Structures are given as structure tokens and as C-alpha cells.
Amino acid sequence: LRGNVFTVLAGNVDPDATCFLATETLLEGSDVLPIAAPAGSGACVRRSQLAEIRGRRVTRCWPIARMASGKEVVLVEFERRGKDALASLVVVDGTRTLFADYTAEFRGEGQDLWRVDDGGVLSPRGIEIVCVLQRGKWHALGIAWDGAEGRLLSLWISEGGDRFTKVINDYWYRAPS
């Protein structure tokens, strides 16, 4: 075992909750957007617009979360092109559409694609928006993604344009019993 365990000194955190630790200076001037469960189809009703932006047909779309500021997060699976598979977590509001891309290489029907043992099927189950920060144009998106064998944790940042870039990526393995 390696690493450090910190103690929560104030407030409450659910057992086994996934957290990002940040100093106050990171949060200075940033709005931490409250995250709520999605309502209805959310921005998935605009899937044709999402397809147009990416120039790629949307095959499936799931609402993931909504923020009080009117922003929403949806999970979109795009049409596969040969071996090139693409899914995105998309932050949508009235003025901007920001894509956090997950790419994968298709290796045959029924083969793992997005997660180990997923059978090549993308699912919104296990995807959690841990945090969303906004500071002007700047957005940070914390994403946790549970799979059969563990949890992937990543932090994405976007300043301009329509893409997030992944900055931090780590993994929380769940050992078998």
C-alpha cells in the first residue's frame, strides 16, 4: 500500500465517496456549480445539434446531471467509424457546448471497448459528475466512472472552444473478494 490518507476536518463526506482535494486558491474566483440529478431527456433532445457540431451521427444519448445554472451534462455515443469509437460527456448550456471525449478502438463485436468486460456496450451507469467549476470561460469537470473492476477518476479543463482536455487521470481499483 502506498499513499496518504487525509482526515476530513469539517463537513461530511459519504463513505467511499470519490473526492478531489483542492486548496482554496484553486477555488478562488471560481463558482462550484451545484449538481443535481437529470430531469427528463435534458439536452439529449438536442442530439442533432450535437451531431452537427461533431460532424458525426449520435447513436445514443443519456442525461447525466444538471446544474443549477442551467447547464446540463449528457453522455453521448457517436457513430463508430471503422475501429474509431467515440463517446463524449457533454456540458451544454445556452451558449456553449463542451465535449470531454472518450475514444476507444473497436476490436470486434462483444469485445471490451470502453471498460473492462463491458462487452462493447456503453452505459451511463457508474458515471458520476464529481464537481463542476466555472470561472468565466474556464470550466473544470471532475468525472468518476465506475466499471466492473474499479473507478476511473479524471479532471478535465476547458478554457475556450468546445473541448475539454484531460489533465489528471487516476484509478481506484476494487479488488475481488
Place this chain on the structure above:
Amino acid sequence: MTIGIALRVDALAFRTNNMKTPAGRAKMIAAMVLVGVGCRQASVADGQGSTIPASAPAQSGTASRTCVYRENGFRSGVNPPREVHRVEPDLSGLPPLADEQIAIIEVRIDETGRVTESCMLRGVREDVDRKALEAVNAWRFEPPRLRADTNLTDGERLEAGTAVPIFMTVTMRLGRRL
């Protein structure tokens, strides 16, 4: 210009020989939040083999080099490091940035609070990144300490940070101070 720091959250990851046993996967036998242990956005598959999603990690920024340090021990009850002296990057003479931008730098600090290693997790522009790294290397931190009240050695308080070198993600906003 403002400079901020974010401690990176890592996760305990270890493997057993029967990790492919379906019945066993649901049970988490250990899960704890750890402080980051290196620039691993580019090495997701490093040492973790099939526990990694099939999707490839996205590339980010202008990572100038890779930090390879990893925690070599496990410690419970740690006070995280805290910055006590910041040096702003000197961007004079450089072409202006169009907007406020963010660079993220990971640093390793020793038990005296000095930065001994730094690497760019997400850069802005090569000339700016170079200045940012220079500045961060001059930062000073209050080093991490084992918390006396949770220390396994009967509450004995250890010398400051002697056994807990920690990597941090340093977030640097380049632009006007708000």
C-alpha cells in the same frame, strides 16, 4: 496574476491474482483517498494492466516531461502541505496571452518544504510554461506532517514532513489578478 494549488486525488490500486473472478469484483476491500504520486495522466496503463478502461487517455496540454516519483509507503492521518511563499512568474517581455489561462504543474516537496521536482501537467505555451516552472521551483511550503492525534505511534508528532514527500498539482492562472 493568481496562483493556486490543487492537491491531486489518487486512489489506492492493488491487484490480486484472481481479479478476473466475477463474483469478487463488487466488493471493495480497500478504498482510500491518496495524494497524487506523479504525472500519471500519461501513464494510466502503467502497472495496472487490465484494470484500465479500454479507452485511451486523452492527451492534454503541453506536458514537458514526466514525473516518475511514486509514494513508497502508506501513511494515515496526514496534514496536507500548505503553500507559505509564492513567486509569481515573470512574464515580462513575453507575447501577451489572449485570455486568462491555466497551467497545471505538479511539484514534489521535501521535508523542508522546498520544491525538488516539478513537471507540467498542462501547459499554456512553451515560453510561458518555462517561466511558470521557474517560479514554482521557488515556492515554499509548510511540509506535510503526520497528524499527532491519529499517528499510530501513540500520538507522537514526527518531525515535519520527514517521511511524507508529496506530489501536488499546482494550478497557475496566468492573466490578470481578480
